[in-house]
Amino acid sequence: MEQNKIARINALARKAKSPEGLTAAEQAEQALLRREYIDAVKANLTAQLDNTYIQTPDGKRRKLEHK
DSSP states (O other): OOHHHHHHHHHHHHHHHSTTOOOHHHHHHHHHHHHHHHHHHHHHHHHHHHTOEEEOTTSOEEEOOOO
């Protein structure tokens, strides 16, 4: 995820905490950006786990299984 999108998420979060709050359009934008961020984190974690191997005490390596 690009740094400018993360900065926008943070700016919207700060504005939501302020007394003026967010407009309906900004709330929709915030929800969209948050979903995009969560999806990116999940994709990165899945990619990392797909390249993870478990080594048994006898030295054999096996790929981590999906559950």
